[in-house]
Every structure is written in C-alpha cells, then in structure tokens.
Amino acid sequence: MTAERSLELSVPARVEYIAVVRLVVASLAIARRTLAEDRIDDLKLAVSEACTNAIEANLESGADNPVVVSCWEAPERFEVCVADAGVGFDPDDLPQHPPVTDPDRLNFERGLGIPLMRSLVDDVRFESSPGGTAVWMTLFGGPEFGDETTEILRVVISEQD
Amino acid sequence: MTAERSLELSVPARVEYIAVVRLVVASLAIARRTLAEDRIDDLKLAVSEACTNAIEANLESGADNPVVVSCWEAPERFEVCVADAGVGFDPDDLPQHPPVTDPDRLNFERGLGIPLMRSLVDDVRFESSPGGTAVWMTLFGGPEFGDETTEILRVVISEQD
Amino acid sequence: MELGLQVDDSRAPYTVLAVKGEVDVYSAPRLREKLVELVSDGHRQIVADLEGVDFLDSTGLGVLVGGLKRLRSHDGDLTLVCTQPRILKVFEITGLTTVFKISESVEEATGDRPGNE
Amino acid sequence: MELGLQVDDSRAPYTVLAVKGEVDVYSAPRLREKLVELVSDGHRQIVADLEGVDFLDSTGLGVLVGGLKRLRSHDGDLTLVCTQPRILKVFEITGLTTVFKISESVEEATGDRPGNE
Numbered sequence: 001m002t003a004e005r006s007l008e009l010s011v012p013a014r015v016e017y018i019a020v021v022r023l024v025v026a027s028l029a030i031a032r033r034t035l036a037e038d039r040i041d042d043l044k045l046a047v048s049e050a051c052t053n054a055i056e057a058n059l060e061s062g063a064d065n066p067v068v069v070s071c072w073e074a075p076e077r078f079e080v081c082v083a084d085a086g087v088g089f090d091p092d093d094l095p096q097h098p099p100v101t102d103p104d105r106l107n108f109e110r111g112l113g114i115p116l117m118r119s120l121v122d123d124v125r126f127e128s129s130p131g132g133t134a135v136w137m138t139l140f141g142g143p144e145f146g147d148e149t150t151e152i153l154r155v156v157i158s159e160q161d
Numbered sequence: 162m163t164a165e166r167s168l169e170l171s172v173p174a175r176v177e178y179i180a181v182v183r184l185v186v187a188s189l190a191i192a193r194r195t196l197a198e199d200r201i202d203d204l205k206l207a208v209s210e211a212c213t214n215a216i217e218a219n220l221e222s223g224a225d226n227p228v229v230v231s232c233w234e235a236p237e238r239f240e241v242c243v244a245d246a247g248v249g250f251d252p253d254d255l256p257q258h259p260p261v262t263d264p265d266r267l268n269f270e271r272g273l274g275i276p277l278m279r280s281l282v283d284d285v286r287f288e289s290s291p292g293g294t295a296v297w298m299t300l301f302g303g304p305e306f307g308d309e310t311t312e313i314l315r316v317v318i319s320e321q322d
Numbered sequence: 323m324e325l326g327l328q329v330d331d332s333r334a335p336y337t338v339l340a341v342k343g344e345v346d347v348y349s350a351p352r353l354r355e356k357l358v359e360l361v362s363d364g365h366r367q368i369v370a371d372l373e374g375v376d377f378l379d380s381t382g383l384g385v386l387v388g389g390l391k392r393l394r395s396h397d398g399d400l401t402l403v404c405t406q407p408r409i410l411k412v413f414e415i416t417g418l419t420t421v422f423k424i425s426e427s428v429e430e431a432t433g434d435r436p437g438n439e
Numbered sequence: 440m441e442l443g444l445q446v447d448d449s450r451a452p453y454t455v456l457a458v459k460g461e462v463d464v465y466s467a468p469r470l471r472e473k474l475v476e477l478v479s480d481g482h483r484q485i486v487a488d489l490e491g492v493d494f495l496d497s498t499g500l501g502v503l504v505g506g507l508k509r510l511r512s513h514d515g516d517l518t519l520v521c522t523q524p525r526i527l528k529v530f531e532i533t534g535l536t537t538v539f540k541i542s543e544s545v546e547e548a549t550g551d552r553p554g555n556e
C-alpha cells in the first residue's frame with residue numbers, strides 16, 4: 001500500500017537540532033498507538049543515527065543545506081526518510097570492524113551507526129548518489145493490526161520486495 | 162537584525178497535527194532558555210490558534226495543501242510564521258463582539274483566536290492575500306538579553322516600525 | 323494524547339466532569355459531545371474540573387461557552403474549577419472570567435452553594 | 440536539555456561519574472571532555488553510572504569506548520552501571536557487552552571488586 005506523507009521537518013545541519021527531530025518522530029509514532037514503547041525507542045535511535053550522518057554529510061559538502069526528515073504513514077507501516085545533500089556513499093562498501101573479541105576492536109569508536117539502524121528498524125533502504133542521500137526506515141505495525149498479524153505481514157511484505 | 166530560519170515544519174491540514182506543532186515550537190523556544198516558562202505557554206497558545214485558522218483555511222480552499230510552520234531566530238527575538246494556502250482574509254475587518262457584560266455575548270463561541278494571539282505574543286503580523294495567509298508572531302527575549310533589556314528593546318524596536 | 327473525561331455524579335445535585343489533557347480543535351469536539359450528552363441526560367448543575375487540563379485554546383473556550391448557554395437555557399449552570407495560572411489567563415484575556423463562575427476546588431463549587439433542582 | 444555530569448570521588452579508589460540526560464552527537468563531546476579530564480587528573484578506576492541516561496546513540500558508545508581505551512592504556516578501567524533495557528540493548532546490538540564490565544549498581548561496581556591502585 002502506498003504510504004502518505006504525514007509530516008516534513010527541515011532543520012539546519014547542526015547537531016543541536018537532532019533532539020527536536022527525535023521528539024517529532026517519537027510523538028508522531030506514539031500517536032499511532034499500536035507501536036509498542038520499545039519500538040518507538042528503536043525508531044528514535046535509528047532516526048537519530050541517520051540524522052547524525054546526514055548532518056555530517058551536509059557539513060562536509062560545505063553548502064548550508066538543511067536536513068529534511070519526512071514521515072510517511074500507511075495502514076500497516078510507519079516510514080521515516082532522512083535526506084541530505086551531501087556527496088553520497090556506498091552503503092554496501094563500508095569498512096568492516098574486527099570482531100568484538102579482538103583487542104583491536106577498541107580502536108573503532110565509529111562505524112556503529114549503520115549497523116545499529118539495520119538492527120533496530122524492520123527495514124532500512126539507502127538511496128545515495130553524488131547529489132545526496134536519503135535513508136528510508138520502516139517500522140511495521142499499524143492502527144489496524146495486532147502484534148501477531150504484524151509479524152506475519154512483515155514476512156509477507158518483505159518477500160514481495 | 163535579520164532573523165535566520167531555524168526550522169520548518171510542514172503538516173497536513175488536519176487537526177490531529179496541531180499537538181505536534183505545539184511540541185516543536187515549544188521545545189525550540191525552551192532550548193533558547195532565556196524565554197520564561199509562561200512566555201513559552203503564551204507562544205504555544207498563539208501558534209496553536211494560528212494553526213487552527215490555517216488548517217481551516219486550507220480545508221475550505223478544497224486543495225490538499227499543507228500548513229507550513231517556520232521558526233526564525235535572531236539574537237533578540239524568536240519568530241514563528243504559520244502559513245496556509247487558503248483564500249485569505251482582512252484581519253482589520255473582523256466582526257466585533259458585544260462586550261462580555263452583554264447577555265448576547267454567549268452567542269459568540271468563536272472569534273476568540275485572533276484577540277488571544279494579539280495579546281499573547283509581543284507582535285503579530287498578518288500577510289494575507291487571495292493566495293494564502295502568513296501569520297508572523299514574535300517574542301522578544303534572546304540569549305543575550307535579560308528581562309529588563311528585553312522590555313526596553315521591545316519598545317525601541319516597535320517604535321522603529 | 324486522548325482527552326480524559328470523567329463523570330462523577332456522587333455529589334447531587336452537582337455533576338462533576340473532570341477534564342484531563344489538552345483541549346484544542348482536535349479534542350474539543352469530544353468535550354462538546356460529553357456536555358451535550360450530560361444535558362440530554364438531565365444533568366443541570368455541571369462542574370467542569372479543569373485542574374487536569376494542560377492546554378486550553380479558543381476552541382475549548384467556545385465549547386465551554388456553548389455548554390454554559392445550553393445549561394442556562396435549561397435553568398442550569400456550568401461552574402468551572404480552575405486555579406492554574408496559565409489556564410486562568412486564557413479566561414482573563416478573553417473576558418470570560420466575568421461570564422463563568424470559577425471556583426478554586428470541586429468542594430467549593432459543590433458545597434457552598436445550594437443546588438436548585 | 441543539558442547533559443548532567445556529576446563526579447563522586449568519595450569511593451576511592453573508584454571515581455563515580457553519574458551521567459544524566461541524552462547522550463548524542465550534540466552532548467557527547469562534553470562526556471568525552473569530562474572523561475579526558477578525569478584521566479589527566481589521575482583517576483584510574485572510573486565507574487560511569489548510566490542509570491540517569493534517557494538516550495544513548497553510537498556517538499555516546501564511541502566516547503565510552505574511547506574512555507575505556509584511554510583508561511586501559513593507563514592501567515585503569517571503565518565500568519558501566521546500567522540496568523535500563525533500552526540502554527542495555529544498544530550495547531548488546533553492537534556487541535559491546537563483551538567489551539565493557541556492566542554492573543547493576545554503583546555499589547556492585549565499587550564494592551565487590553578490590554581496586555588495583
């Protein structure tokens with residue numbers, strides 16, 4: 001089902017605005033009610049990670065472009081898109097970390113954002129080009145579905161992709 | 162001093178989004194810290210009134226346009242603009258209410274929004290045309306000024322208009 | 323945030339309606355419906371307890387004015403309980419403090435005054 | 440929302456740093472500075488009490504990993520106090536539960552283990 005844009009928030013590429021973005025996304029997700037509280041925490045964290053990267057990308061590009069966060073709603077899912085106008089990147093070609101048991105692991109203070117996003121939300125999609133990046137994150141569980149149905153639906157929908 | 166846009170929020174013209182708008186504007190104003198808590202309540206109410214009118218104007222126009230709320234910051238003031246794409250109106254030609262002591266007063270359940278806005282914030286400006294309306298609301302009191310200075314500045318600035 | 327609307331009719335002839343949450347253009351219709359329902363059910367002395375209200379805008383004021391009008395036309399009355407400065411302020415600015423009876427507590431609103439049913 | 444950073448050095452050889460609020464890319468630099476400062480001032484057994492943390496993202500994790508590395512290179516250690524599921528979850532997903540000692544209380548972190556200074 002096509003999702004409908006419910007809200008668009010555009011903020012300067014400055015770290016002090018991330019808290020407002022979290023607040024907006026969480027309050028919209030809470031209003032749906034069928035998303036459990038821990039799923040909303042997951043979404044907040046994933047969105048925050050995507051915004052951190054988007055702000056960094058915009059700052060690096062030098063131009064003073066805003067970060068644009070939009071929320072999209074469909075009966076069975078809630079989507080958030082975080083878009084920047086940075087130089088883009090290849091999400092399938094990120095440096096690999098040594099396993100956590102390796103003492104060298106301590107030399108990696110970064111690179112945790114995308115792995116976190118991937119495991120926190122039901123689906124993450126990157127659309128990246130030299131003109132910018134859009135990160136799409138989806139949580140399943142809409143006003144019309146209970147928990148079990150959501151799980152089933154999630155499987156069905158991801159098989160259709 | 163020119164104010165810089167800090168944030169822009171675009172929401173569907175549906176009443177359930179007004180709470181999110183209040184939340185965003187209040188959290189941004191709170192982050193400035195120098196605005197007293199009761200001034201933030203004033204701003205929330207004024208913005209809420211402006212959004213109620215903007216949503217109504219957009220719904221009446223029939224087109225499915227969003228309501229666009231932007232926040233503008235300058236050292237000495239915080240401004241919020243609420244814009245719609247409705248048919249516009251003349252803010253200087255609104256129906257007058259009978260005085261509150263008149264028993265007929267009870268026949269007026271509406272028309273309290275604009276009087277409230279005017280008395281809650283330091284300045285309200287309407288830019289209205291047949292293509293839409295933008296309501297600009299200003300609170301004085303920035304990070305660099307204490308309470309007394311704000312009062313002085315407010316007088317100075319409004320005399321310059 | 324759903325609007326909380328709790329009816330207490332243990333203080334006859336008064337009916338206390340405790341309102342909780344934000345009263346705006348989204349939630350005010352539910353307050354209006356509840357007031358209409360109470361009047362249709364024969365309640366005539368309604369006390370709206372606004373102590374749990376976090377936010378009240380002009381739509382909320384309009385609904386309260388409408389409720390007062392409806393009750394007066396049935397020889398009833400609507401009293402408000404409100405001590406929160408930020409909510410009182412809205413009544414003051416609009417001059418509605420002279421239209422409504424505003425009490426400091428539900429006890430004051432229901433105890434000090436004989437009912438007229 | 441300012442990040443709260445409270446130092447308690449009454450439990451020698453341990454220094455307890457109570458962190459309160461949201462740790463993200465905006466606030467994490469202050470946490471980093473505080474940890475660097477404590478290490479330069481000679482503190483070696485630091486206990487970061489995360490019970491007051493409402494939100495922690497990967498930047499916050501990075502700062503804690505950096506602090507641990509710095510302390511280890513001075514023969515010290517960084518122990519975390521954390522029982523909140525939503526914060527623990529972030530350590531679990533990233534595999535950092537195997538890197539940090541995570542205690543259930545400041546007492547457990549400071550009492551059960553002899554200091555090594």
Ligand SMILES: Nc1ncnc2c1ncn2[C@@H]1O[C@H](COP(=O)(O)OP(=O)(O)O)[C@@H](O)[C@H]1O
Nearest residue numbers: 053054057086088089110111112113114115133
């Ligand atoms: N929106 C983006 N635009 C450009 N590059 C990005 C973007 N998001 C992520 N990246 C790249 O992917 C890398 C890994 O991101 P992430 O896992 O979030 O860790 P971190 O941001 O801590 O490096 C980043 O360092 C950056 O090079």
Ligand SMILES: Nc1ncnc2c1ncn2[C@@H]1O[C@H](COP(=O)(O)OP(=O)(O)O)[C@@H](O)[C@H]1O
Nearest residue numbers: 214215218247249250271272273274275276294
């Ligand atoms: N953004 C707007 N676009 C068009 N008309 C407006 C707008 N804002 C206000 N108005 C007009 O001004 C009138 C008075 O507004 P207000 O004082 O807020 O009271 P109310 O909205 O309760 O009528 C409205 O009824 C409407 O006709």
